Amino acid sequence: MSRHIALIRRDPLTFLTETWRTYGDVVQFPIPKPPSYLISSPEAVRAVLVTEGRNYTKATLQYRALSLVTGEGLLTAEGESWRVQRPLVQPAFHHSSVERMAAHVVSASDSLITRWAALPDGAVVDVDGEMMRMALEVVGHSLFGSDLSGDADRLAKATLAALDVVVARARVPITPPAWLPTPANRQLARAVSTLDEAVAGLIDRHRDRSDEAGHTPDMLNMLLDARDDEGRELSTSQIRDQMVTFIVAGHETVASALSWAWALLAQHPEVADAIAAEANSVFGDREPCAADYVRLPWTKAVFDETLRLYPPAWLITRTSIDGATLAGREIHPNSLHIISPWIVHRHPDAWRNPGEFTPERFLERDAPIRSAFFPFGAGLRLCIGRDFAYVEGVLALARIASRLRLSALPGQQLPRAMPLVTIRPEGGLHLGVGKR
Template sequence: MTTTGTTANAGASTAPRRVVAGPRGWPFLGSLPRFGKDPLSFFEQLRNRGDLVHWRFGRTTSLFVADPECIGELLAHTEHTFDQPDLGVAFRTLLGNGVVVAKGKDWRRKRSLVQPSVRPSQVRSYAATMAACAVALADSWTEGQRIDVKREMSALTQRIAVRTIFGVDTAADADAIGRAMEVAQHEIGAEFSGIGALLPDWVPTPGRARIKKATAVIDAEVGRIVARHRAGDTDRPDLLSRLLAAQDESGTRLTDREIRDETVTLYIGGHETTSSTLVWAWHLLSANPRVREALTDELDRVLGDRTPGFDDYAQLTYTQAVVKETLRLYPTIWLLTGVAKQGASLGGRTIPPGTRIWTSQWATHRDPRWFRDPHEFRPERWMDGAEEIPEYAWFPFGGGPRACLGTRFALVESALILAALSHHHTLTVHPRTLTPLPGLTLQAAGEVEGTVRRRK
């Protein structure tokens, strides 16, 4: 399968890239009101102005980056000439100082401890759980049943997450953490795109109170599960047991607080992102019968009557392409941001220290320069030789040294669930027009209803 047809540096010009002016904005607020009202449309408008666009987020000098070559520079040089920004009190309240937030030596230590838990060999061991949970859901569906697609996909990925990450399988664990995570995600999105983004940490707001309450529920659940693991056998295949046993070069293990931060981070990556991707995939398949038929043809050919497993993943090339094309049109992580340090540059142009750098998967993934008919759902574009797609024109999991550790987990999980459910059922989503809601992840707004039909 072709993921890139050219490299980020192909055809690079020796002349520095031109920085163009963005919207003038308001005093003190800058363009925050326009960004907060519709951030996806706002970033598309900036992209249409140029590859490097100057704007203001509040009083912070900001630069929007649309070109894949410059995006690659930004991601490759994070931890060197670009730094992780402070994403606000709501974000820190939920994620603490996990590997997504940590910097410098602390980040390198945590990454080295977490990474072995999500290596391909470990993902293989989780694949059976992914498929088994999906088959159990499929077996519970009846002909003509109307379902809440968001709820069904959320419950499924929650169950997989609590099994693979925490090593437990009770409804109470999944429900308590899931409800709290839903509140936390909403409040992070609301603060990040609203006036809360400009308020000092000490200013109390109703949203901050809600996320603290939700985080307390998450902390209590994770703390209880960690205590259960410590009191019992930690030599088990779940992610939490591997984190509890991990040691750095000095023989030091992760503290309870660090364990909490990393498990919450992994939970979001293993549950929220996959759940959202699947909802969008059903939406797109419902509106494109040709693609659905090509998908089921592959499943019939590769699987026969078998349940999909890890060894089938490599053969399900069209299924993988459906997942990739879904992530192109509806990237779960829709925004990345950094801060320029001394010596930073993009596209041959020096970037002043302190400049806030922004790039959006949503805007770049829909750029007609990199994708033919960018608004069309066309999984074939990811098949070998179909289109030449520059590196970092598609980056749903980021890239560079801080690329998402759970990328492999998420791609395998999405494909195996889609295969298991589509092999024997047709799920039609209605209405076929869904509104994307950007928060911590990109969700479909409102309820998403669907009808299940058994394939003959």
């Protein structure tokens, strides 16, 4: 058991994969409380997330830790609170927001292209760090429009500092209670109070400014204006929780997917060439827009294949209310269900040559069975930012690949996958850059 705990901490992906390979699709861990299962068959995953979804809640360690930062935002909210919030938040993800976001992606990609194209051919760049910065800029501009003043910047930094504590906490089942003044708890408290102040400042300024003529509404305006059929609106603290949730859920996930896409493309330069050719035939020298997304099927297939092999949200957890039968096994009520897209996305019952990078599989007619591919979750709690992420990821890949070549250094292999809040490339991702 102590060997297991050491492996869980050191290398959770290997631990989960070994557990599944040794014991199969539904495995009960040898811990008494709560009864805990690893669920890996596509059908059982579908039952938990979709068909029997109402029998499961997000009352798990993972979401409790996250809610220390995000409060009761959409990602962590439950029951009635979630049911009231989701329709109020949905308009902020309307097509018009996706279109405005696409313009932010193009401008962030173009400024990166300008900087990298000015480097001597073959210079080595920090791709992972740049993808993080780019995704943060895109989500920041989409939320707050041009108001990327000190507050927005402080908000983003404080969110990241708070997340560090949360990751450390989620990895250790027994952590000191939040009121004990340990260094980690103090870091968390400081970060959360910075978050609160920054959001309050942004909300006040947005309320003042939303009446100005010519003001383009951003996602924060949409949340401030949202009313449901019964005239309910989001409270200031609920808006704070959504803002922080969008930064947490919408920034590192996209950055992680983009970094892994570049890592895979550097190992498969012929696929990068195909993306560049597709981009040139679709938008050439003009600026891409959200509508181009549907004209870039090959780039989307590459993004999907990246999400299959390196699903940023590598762990999805649920607690059952009643007992159930999953893949022929009786499951206790009130038990923890651990689902890892990392495993199911490689399940040999669903995927041919699961370990291989084969974007074409997403263009084939006999597409993979639905429940075996769920990088954005599934069922009622499906990611609200899915379209946002697809348009952002596909446009950024297409624009950058059409102008630059990012290449593996001599002898460079794929980095090891390090599962934190999302799956990160261990040691970062450093690639050679050159103009096309």
